Structures are given as structure tokens and as C-alpha cells.
Amino acid sequence: MSEERRRAVLRAIVEGYVSTHEPVGSKALAEAHTLGVSSATIRNDMAILEEEGLIAQPYTSAGRIPTDLGYRSFVDQLAAAALPDAHKRAIGTFLSDAVDLNDVVERSVRLLSQLTRQVAVVQYPSLRESAVRRIELVRMGAEHALVVVVSADARVDQRTIALGEATSDDAFERAVREVNATAEGLTGARLEAALTMWAAAPDQVPWAGAVADFVVTAARGGTVERVVFAGASNLARAGSGLEAGTIAPVLDALEEQVVLLRLLHEMAAEGDDVSVRIGAETHHEALSRTSIVAAAYGRDAASLVGALGPTRMDYPGTMAAVRAVARYLSKVVEL
Amino acid sequence: MSEERRRAVLRAIVEGYVSTHEPVGSKALAEAHTLGVSSATIRNDMAILEEEGLIAQPYTSAGRIPTDLGYRSFVDQLAAAALPDAHKRAIGTFLSDAVDLNDVVERSVRLLSQLTRQVAVVQYPSLRESAVRRIELVRMGAEHALVVVVSADARVDQRTIALGEATSDDAFERAVREVNATAEGLTGARLEAALTMWAAAPDQVPWAGAVADFVVTAARGGTVERVVFAGASNLARAGSGLEAGTIAPVLDALEEQVVLLRLLHEMAAEGDDVSVRIGAETHHEALSRTSIVAAAYGRDAASLVGALGPTRMDYPGTMAAVRAVARYLSKVVEL
DNA sequence: CCTGGCACTCGAACTCGACGAGTGCTAATC
DNA sequence: GATTAGCACTCGTCGAGTTCGAGTGCCAGG
Numbered sequence: 001m002s003e004e005r006r007r008a009v010l011r012a013i014v015e016g017y018v019s020t021h022e023p024v025g026s027k028a029l030a031e032a033h034t035l036g037v038s039s040a041t042i043r044n045d046m047a048i049l050e051e052e053g054l055i056a057q058p059y060t061s062a063g064r065i066p067t068d069l070g071y072r073s074f075v076d077q078l079a080a081a082a083l084p085d086a087h088k089r090a091i092g093t094f095l096s097d098a099v100d101l102n103d104v105v106e107r108s109v110r111l112l113s114q115l116t117r118q119v120a121v122v123q124y125p126s127l128r129e130s131a132v133r134r135i136e137l138v139r140m141g142a143e144h145a146l147v148v149v150v151s152a153d154a155r156v157d158q159r160t161i162a163l164g165e166a167t168s169d170d171a172f173e174r175a176v177r178e179v180n181a182t183a184e185g186l187t188g189a190r191l192e193a194a195l196t197m198w199a200a201a202p203d204q205v206p207w208a209g210a211v212a213d214f215v216v217t218a219a220r221g222g223t224v225e226r227v228v229f230a231g232a233s234n235l236a237r238a239g240s241g242l243e244a245g246t247i248a249p250v251l252d253a254l255e256e257q258v259v260l261l262r263l264l265h266e267m268a269a270e271g272d273d274v275s276v277r278i279g280a281e282t283h284h285e286a287l288s289r290t291s292i293v294a295a296a297y298g299r300d301a302a303s304l305v306g307a308l309g310p311t312r313m314d315y316p317g318t319m320a321a322v323r324a325v326a327r328y329l330s331k332v333v334e335l
Numbered sequence: 336m337s338e339e340r341r342r343a344v345l346r347a348i349v350e351g352y353v354s355t356h357e358p359v360g361s362k363a364l365a366e367a368h369t370l371g372v373s374s375a376t377i378r379n380d381m382a383i384l385e386e387e388g389l390i391a392q393p394y395t396s397a398g399r400i401p402t403d404l405g406y407r408s409f410v411d412q413l414a415a416a417a418l419p420d421a422h423k424r425a426i427g428t429f430l431s432d433a434v435d436l437n438d439v440v441e442r443s444v445r446l447l448s449q450l451t452r453q454v455a456v457v458q459y460p461s462l463r464e465s466a467v468r469r470i471e472l473v474r475m476g477a478e479h480a481l482v483v484v485v486s487a488d489a490r491v492d493q494r495t496i497a498l499g500e501a502t503s504d505d506a507f508e509r510a511v512r513e514v515n516a517t518a519e520g521l522t523g524a525r526l527e528a529a530l531t532m533w534a535a536a537p538d539q540v541p542w543a544g545a546v547a548d549f550v551v552t553a554a555r556g557g558t559v560e561r562v563v564f565a566g567a568s569n570l571a572r573a574g575s576g577l578e579a580g581t582i583a584p585v586l587d588a589l590e591e592q593v594v595l596l597r598l599l600h601e602m603a604a605e606g607d608d609v610s611v612r613i614g615a616e617t618h619h620e621a622l623s624r625t626s627i628v629a630a631a632y633g634r635d636a637a638s639l640v641g642a643l644g645p646t647r648m649d650y651p652g653t654m655a656a657v658r659a660v661a662r663y664l665s666k667v668v669e670l
Numbered sequence: 671c672c673t674g675g676c677a678c679t680c681g682a683a684c685t686c687g688a689c690g691a692g693t694g695c696t697a698a699t700c
Numbered sequence: 701g702a703t704t705a706g707c708a709c710t711c712g713t714c715g716a717g718t719t720c721g722a723g724t725g726c727c728a729g730g
Contacts, residue, residue, distance in 0.1 A: 002671080023723090025722065025723050025724085026723070026724080027722080027723070028722095028723095037672075037673090038672070038673050038674080039673090039674095039723095040672075040673055040674070040675090040726095041671085041672055041673070043723090043724070043725075043726095044671095044672085044725095046724090047724095047725080057723090057724085058681095059679095059680065059681065060679055060680055060681085060723090060724075061678085061679050061680050061681075061721095061722070061723050061724055062680085062681075062722080062723070062724090063722080063723065063724095064723095098495075099494045099495060100481070100493050100494045100495050101495075133471065133473060134469075134471050136468065136469050136471075136485045138468060138485060138486075138487065138488075138489040139489075140488075140489045146435070146489040148483075148485050148491055150471045150473060150483050151473075152473065153473075153475075154473040154474075154475045154481040154495075156483055156491055156493055158435050158491055159434045159435045160433075160434055160435050160436075160489075230590055231590070232567055232586045232590065233582075233583040233584070233585075233586035233587045233590070234583075236571065236579075236582045236583040236586060237583040238579075238580060238583070244571070244573075244579050245573060247568075247571045248568040248569075248571040248572040248573070249568070250568075251567045251568035251571060252568045255565055255566075255567065255568070337702080358692090360691065360692050360693085361692070361693080362691075362692070363691095363692095372703075372704090373703070373704055373705080374692095374704090375703075375704055375705070375706090376702085376703055376704070378692090378693070378694075379694095379702095379703085381693090382693095382694080392692090392693085393712095394710095394711065394712065395692090395693075395710055395711055395712090396690095396691070396692045396693055396709085396710050396711050396712075397691080397692070397693090397711085397712075398691080398692065398693095399692095
């Protein structure tokens with residue numbers, strides 16, 4: 001039954017290449033004697049694996065390295081690995097005393113980058129519709145004001161608006177009282193209707209429309225999606241395996257957010273426990289030499305945590321760490 | 336008067352090296368005939384400059400490159416350069432429609448990284464003591480609550496606190512009313528006194544102390560200092576001039592914040608319009624191959640914007656861009 | 671189906687020499 | 701005294717040539 005041994009050969013090649021960063025040859029594999037066959041046999045298996053497109057030779061007489069497809073096959077056959085105890089403890093102590101959402105996200109991303117030695121990525125929890133709890137308006141200079149909306153699910157959104165023309169203190173205070181009275185406790189369509197009516201009142205302040213608009217979008221689930229990352233230096237560190245030229249585009253992609261967000265959304269749609277994109281599977285030029293391991297967390301599993309690194313990464317370890325951090329984040333965020 | 340010409344030679348070497356990234360020799364300099372003397376004369380000048388420690392040879396028979404000291408001397412003699420019109424326009428359009436403080440900072444840092452083609456750094460405006468305008472408490476699950484403090488100067492601070500034990504809705508609502516009545520409009524010592532008294536009241540909720548503490552720190556000027564950066568890819572891009580191994584430590588330093596903040600503080604203390612640290616002047620191993628150009632902005636010029644790049648950077652251009660962005664930021668933030 | 675053996679391939683690493691950019695020094699010139 | 705022209709010298713870069721060996725594919729025998 002050589003089929004099974006071929007899988008083992010592939011696994012050995014992936015593991016060997018990941019740890020040494022060098023093409024692995026049949027002889028070395030035979031001498032590791034975990035396979036129990038001679039190098040010649042391994043060579044035959046290799047020839048078949050190569051034909052199947054799972055491994056490749058950088059040049060004629062070198063050892064083999066896995067292709068994207070090879071990693072894929074390897075990953076698909078992977079049983080969930082356990083996370084080292086030390087790491088489990090790290091997660092507990094690291095995240096337990098976070099003081100607010102920002103802090104939770106910040107700590108998570110740092111932690112994950114340290115556990116995986118990759119670039120860690122955390123998407124801010126995506127938010128559901130929520131009732132308005134309190135609206136605050138604060139003057140900034142003569143012509144602007146800051147609108148702060150606190151939602152019932154403990155979120156705070158803020159935005160500056162232009163007042164357009166001078167507004168008396170009285171009118172200002174009245175607007176604050178009124179908008180609170182109008183919006184408090186409402187959601188969705190009813191909120192929108194109430195606010196539109198309020199803004200349209202005959203002697204209303206001219207900037208009431210702007211306030212109403214913002215309150216509605218804030219209640220609808222916040223303003224924009226954001227992802228934060230940490231551990232960028234892991235890309236550049238010696239032995240990351242990324243050539244000098246390929247790291248700048250990756251950093252760009254990370255900062256650009258848009259690309260990354262789309263990719264994370266796609267991965268969320270796959271619905272697996274932990275989802276992996278390898279090399280070209282990211283469908284993005286800049287990331288064609290990197291892989292992403294991501295897992296959903298939070299209410300409705302609507303947001304993602306992930307780790308990004310060279311295709312030649314430690315998949316089992318990374319997957320375990322990402323999974324664990326995602327679970328822990330879920331606990332914290334679902335409060 | 337050869338002293339003056341020697342300065343010109345140094346300037347030419349710096350400019351040449353910055354633009355070509357290659358050591359510049361006496362012959363090339365003579366042929367550019369902006370100096371009007373022969374290569375032999377230039378060689379003599381070079382020998383003196385080398386003795387003064389302003390330039391160095393990578394190896395015996397190569398051209399010269401400026402040392403940190405050489406750049407320093409070059410920078411100190413620099414007259415303020417004008418910013419290209421195109422860049423001025425860019426600043427206007429880029430920053431004009433920011434919707435809140437985060438947005439302003441985010442846009443600024445992006446913009447500056449594009450203008451300078453370096454890593455841009457913006458420290459969040461540091462904050463002064465300010466009166467409390469409104470305190471909001473939102474329950475999160477059974478055991479936690481979020482405290483939101485809106486200050487009179489349009490800042491919003493938030494933090495989760497543990498409730499310790501079950502609190503009835505009535506007690507919760509009463510606490511909100513009371514703490515607002517107690518704190519509104521107050522600052523500093525009076526605020527602290529009022530809140531301590533409130534928290535110490537006989538039948539007070541057990542978590543009143545935590546709320547009081549946080550409100551006081553929030554009013555005192557916010558929680559922590561933060562700096563954001565953008566354009567990290569500029570470090571890695573081909574021709575940045577940083578060797579492969581030196582960029583990981585720089586990225587680490589950027590993410591670590593602490594180092595960077597300390598450095599920025601030191602630079603702020605110098606009080607110049609635009610302040611420059613070159614190479615080893617940063618007093619930090621990881622940054623010993625990079626320079627930082629920074630300028631203060633905001634009320635009391637208490638926060639900094641800056642650009643960080645290889646010591647071999649375009650100082651006049653970078654300084655002009657940093658200065659311009661700092662001015663613009665001041666306008667926006669001082670509203 | 672596995673294994674030992676063997677001829678072959680091809681990149682890495684090294685040596686070698688030609689080349690030339692750049693230098694420092696000296697003596698002549700303004 | 702400052703500048704210049706000339707010249708011998710240094711030393712890194714570049715390309716060609718060479719060796720070395722890891723790794724391969726294939727074949728014949730178990």
C-alpha cells in the first residue's frame with residue numbers, strides 16, 4: 001500500500017523543509033528512518049508526488065520542496081494539534097486583565113504574534129444593531145462639535161460635525177436634550193424614523209440632520225471595519241524565508257486593510273473551525289508567498305483572528321495557537 | 336578661503352550619496368563642476384573632512400560616504416526648504432475631511448509616509464486636564480460594566496470595570512445619576528475630592544471606587560500615550576538602504592512604542608522647529624542605522640509628528656514635509 | 671514492490687586574473 | 701600658500717574556469 005507511505009513522505013518533506021528551510025533529499029529522509037524504506041524507494045515516491053504537483057525541485061539536482069498544493073494536502077490531513085501548556089497559560093495571564101475592548105484586541109494581537117512568531121491579525125469585533133443609550137454633544141471651537149453615541153451593547157462611536165453657522169448655547173443644550181429624548185432605547189427603523197422627524201422639525205438647528213445620520217449609522221453597528229496587526233518584524237527577521245523584495249508588498253497589504261478584510265471575509269465564509277489559505281490561494285499578488293491561518297470568534301463568529309507568514313510556516317503550531325486565541329477571545333467578547 | 340569650499344564638498348557628497356546610494360569619488364565631483372576646482376583639490380579637502388570625522392571610506396579605494404557626524408553638519412547648515420506646491424495641496428485635500436480625532440491622526444500618518452517615502456509616526460495629541468462633561472455606565476454581562484467619560488474638551492475615555500457582586504438595576508441607575516451630578520463640570524483636586532466622598536458614602540455600590548478612580552484619571556488627561564505609524568513598507572522597499580538584517584529590529588522598536596515615545600519626548604525637549612536625530616544619536620541600538628525627523632504640534636506643542644528612515648535620507652525634503660504636516664495638524668487639533 | 675548500484679546533472683563555493691575607480695603623494699604652476 | 705597635473709598603488713568587482721558533492725533517474729536483481 002504505497003499510497004499511504006507517499007502521504008508520509010510528503011509529510012516528512014513538509015516538516016523537514018519547514019524546520020531546516022532547505023530542500024530535502026531522499027537520502028536524508030531515508031536516514032531519518034521513520035519511514036523504514038530505502039532512499040531509492042523514497043525517490044520513486046517522490047517522482048509520483050512531483051507528478052501530482054505536490055512537490056517540486058528548485059533545480060535539477062536539488063532536494064524537493066513542497067508546492068502550495070503540497071502544503072494544502074498536508075494541512076488537510078492534519079489532525080488538530082494540542083497547544084503547549086506554557087502557551088495556554090500565556091493566553092490566560094496575558095488577556096485576563098485587559099481594561100477595555102481596545103486593550104483586549106491590542107493584547108490579543110501581540111500575544112498571537114509572539115505565540116506563532118508570525119504577523120498576527122485581529123479584526124475588530126463586528127457589531128450588531130444595538131439600541132442607543134446616550135448621545136452627547138461637545139462643542140469644539142466655534143464651528144464644530146463632537147457627537148458621541150454610547151450604545152446599549154457598550155460601544156462608543158464618535159465623530160466631529162460642522163455646525164455650519166453659529167449656534168447659541170441655549171439651542172445647543174436644547175438639541176442635546178431633545179435628541180436624547182428622541183433616540184434613547186430605540187433601534188433600526190423606528191430609530192431612524194424618530195430621528196428624521198426630529199431633524200425635520202420647523203425651528204430645528206441646521207446641523208440636526210448630520211447628527212441624526214451619524215446616530216443611525218452608529219446604532220446600525222458602528223462605522224468602519226478595522227483590523228490591527230502586530231509582529232511585522234517577524235516577516236523581516238532572518239530566516240523568515242521571504243526574499244528581501246517580497247516583504248514590502250506584504251507590509252503594504254497589511255496597512256491597506258481593504259485587501260486583508262476582503263480575504264478574511266472570504267475565509268470566514270468557509271465556516272471551518274480554522275481556515276487556511278496557502279500562497280496563491282490568497283488570490284493576491286502581494287501575498288502569493290505567504291499563508292494565512294484564521295479562525296472566527298465572537299458573537300455569531302462574525303470576526304476573525306489570524307496569523308500570516310511565509311508559506312513555509314509551522315502549520316500545526318500556528319493553527320493550534322490561532323484556534324486557542326480565537327476561543328479565548330470569544331469568551332471575553334461575548335460577555 | 337578653503338573652509339567654505341570644504342562645506343560645499345561635504346554638501347555635494349551628502350547629496351550625491353543620498354541620490355545614488357553609492358560612495359562618491361573626487362573625480363565624479365569635479366566633473367559635476369559645481370565646485371570649479373580640480374579633483375586633486377577635492378581630494379585634499381576630502382582628506383581633511385575625513386580627519387574631522389565627517390566622511391569615511393567603506394574600503395581603501397572607494398569613494399567617500401558621509402558619517403553620522405557628516406549628516407549632522409549638513410543638516411545644521413541647512414536652510415529651511417520650501418515644500419513643493421503639489422505636496423501643499425495634498426495636505427489640504429487629504430486632511431480636510433477627517434471626521435474625528437482618530438481619523439485625523441490616521442490620515443496624517445498615511446499622508447506623511449507618502450510625502451516622505453519614509454515611515455511616518457504620529458503621537459496622539461497629549462492631553463491637558465479637562466472638566467468632566469458626562470459619565471455613562473453600560474452593563475456588560477452580569478459582572479462587568481463599561482465606564483465612558485466624555486470630557487469638556489471633546490475626548491472620550493472608556494474602560495471596563497468588574498462589578499464584584501450582583502447590582503440591582505435600581506442601584507445601577509442611581510449610581511449613574513449620582514456620579515454625573517457629583518462630577519459634572521469639575522476638574523482636578525475638586526473633582527477628586529467630590530468623587531472620593533461620593534464613593535465613600537455608607538450605602539454605596541461596591542464598585543464606586545473603581546468608577547471614581549477612572550473618572551479622575553480620564554479627567555487628568557486621558558489614559559496612555561500612543562503613537563501610530565504607517566509606511567513600514569518603505570523600510571523594506573528596494574533601495575531603502577537598510578541591510579536585510581537591520582529592518583526587523585526597527586519594526587520591533589516601532590511596535591514597542593515605549594522606546595519611540597521616550598525618543599520623541601527627548602526630541603520635543605530640544606524645542607527646535609524641526610528636530611533631527613541621526614543614526615547613533617538616537618541612542619538606541621535598533622535605530623542606529625536610521626534617522627528621525629520630528630516636529631511638535633498641537634496645544635503647547637506637546638505632541639510630535641515625525642518621519643523615520645535610513646540615515647541616508649533626503650533631509651531637506653523630509654524636514655519640509657514634517658514641518659508642513661505638523662503645522663497643519665496644529666490648526667486642526669487646536670480647534 | 672523494494673533495493674543496491676551507477677552514471678549523470680547542476681548549483682555552491684572557490685580560485686584566478688583583468689579591470690578600473692579611486693586614492694595619496696610629489697613636483698610643478700599660478 | 702593654494703591649486704593642479706601626473707603617477708604609482710590599492711583593492712573591490714566582475715567574469716571565467718574549476719572542483720566538489722548532494723541528489724537524481726534508471727536499471728537489473730531480489
